[in-house]
Amino acid sequence: MSIYDLPDAEVRVELGEPVPFAGKKRRELLIAAALGAPFGTRDPVDLALLSAASRKEDLRHYEQLGFTPLKPQLPRSIARIRRVDTGEEWLLARGELETILYLCHSDQATRYRAELQAEMKMLHGFRALGVAQGGTGPDGSESWSFLGYIPLRASRKKGRRSEEPGEFRHVPVWDWQLRSMHWLAVLLIILMAGTGLLMGSGRVVAGLAGDSLYISYLRLTHFVAAWLFLCTAIIRVAGLFLASNKFQRWDALFPVRARDLRNLLQVAKNYLFCRFDRGPHYIGHNPLQQVAYTAIYGVGMAALVTGFALYALYAPDHWLFHYLIWIGNLVGVQYLRLAHLLIMWVFLAFIPIHVYLSIRADTVEREGAISSIISGGRWCRKGTAFEDG
Incomplete structure (x- = not known):
């Protein structure tokens, strides 16, 4: 693979290994792809192809007699080429792989093989530039032969660090109360999960073996953490309606707008690398995050309800817990414990996924999603159109 940083262009072009067909060599395919570029082109892809081909052969031996540019309804171009020393002339076509295969009337096996290989390259962000060679018969008819395709990948160059501050603007998103509640909730979830696992498994922490109050300490820690977690939930719910920052209010947490619902699938495809263009931009939570965080809030409420319902078994006369005794009577104590345990594993599964998606967003978008919390x-970025800006 060759990488070309063009001085006057804002993109970096990567050329994969040429994939020749019809018994052609990679060198011949690369030269044909370069000769199909229009004369005087400034297109970064064409310049990269010309640069790579010029290392294989002196392109001054060829002359371009004519060029038909591609059109939106017909994504291919055709160039008429003549070799100067022999006077031989032929046609070269370049364009989308499917269009070039159709032009050449390729058989089913060739079409299947080429498209399958191109799809595998596409998983890594490469697009296939199909190349065909043709000639004109005595009656004016054209005959084409599929030469192969060139995998191409273009990406934007990273700006110099000295230029970056002028290209960005700082937007306040999360206030100190929400950030404090976030990190406190993380600590409490880990603490509750750890103490819950120890209570359920019967394992003993090193140094506490033989302590008759060991389980009591675990239960006390677990219950205190649960009450604090309830307090953070109450503060967060209040913030949905009282926050001065629009990115923290309830309508920024739920995909209630038709625009957000339309963008939900597109954002999901971007996260799964099913599409490689940049998805819709959000300063706050994008629709996928809105759905995920709303769901995890629901899971948190379920954890509190099932946990306090279990506690009600030990304090049935408590002014609050006696309202939850019916849950244990309805489903049974063991199923209630199982539900509480499964909810804990949902939280533990959510944490690494949440961290990964945050790192991915910060790496791809480069807009400080992680540091914002x-x-x-x-x-x-200045000039970026944000859906919630």
């Missing part, structure tokens, strides 16, 4: 703000 620490600093409270995000660096947004």
Whole structure:
């Protein structure tokens, strides 16, 4: 694979290994793809092809007699080429792989093989530039032969660090109360999961073996953490209606707008690398995050309800817990414990997924999604159209 950083262009072009067909060699395919570029082109892809081909052969031996550019309804171009020393002339076509295969009337086996290989390359962000060679018969009819395709991948160059501050603007997103509640909730979830696993498994922490109050300490820690977790939930729910920052209100947490519902599938495809263009931009939560965080809030409420319902078995006369005794009577104590345990595993599964998606968003978008939960703000590119901006 060759990488070309073109001085006057804002993109970096990567050329994969040429994939020849019809018994052609990679060198011949690369030269044909370069000769099919229009004369005087400034297109970064064409310049990369010309640069790579010029290392294989002196392109001054060829002359372009004519060029038909591609059209939106017909994504291929055709160039008429003549070799200067022999006077031999032929046609070269370049364009989308499917269009070139159709032009050549390729058989089913060739079409299947080429499209399958191109799809595998596409998983890594490469697009296939199909190349065909043709000639004109005495009656004016054209005959084409499929030469193969060139995998191409273009990406934007990273700007110099000295230029970056001028290209971004800082937007306050999360206030200090929400950030504090976030990190406190993380600590409490880990603490409740750890103490819950120890109570359920019967394992003993090193140094506490033989302590008759060991389980009591675990239960006390678990219950205190649960009450604090309930307090964070109450504060967060209040913030949905009282927060001065629009990115923290309830309508930013639920995909209630038709626009967000339309963008939900597109954002999901971007997260799963099913599409490689940039998805819709959000300063706050995008629709997929809105659905995920709303769901995890629901899971948190279920954890509190099932946990307090279990506690009601030990304090049935408590002013609050006696309202939850019916849950244990309805489903049974063992099923209630099982539900509480499964909810804990949902939380533990959510944490690494949440961390991964946050790192992915920060790496791909480069807008400070992770640091925002620490600093409270995000660096947004100037000129970017945000759906919630």
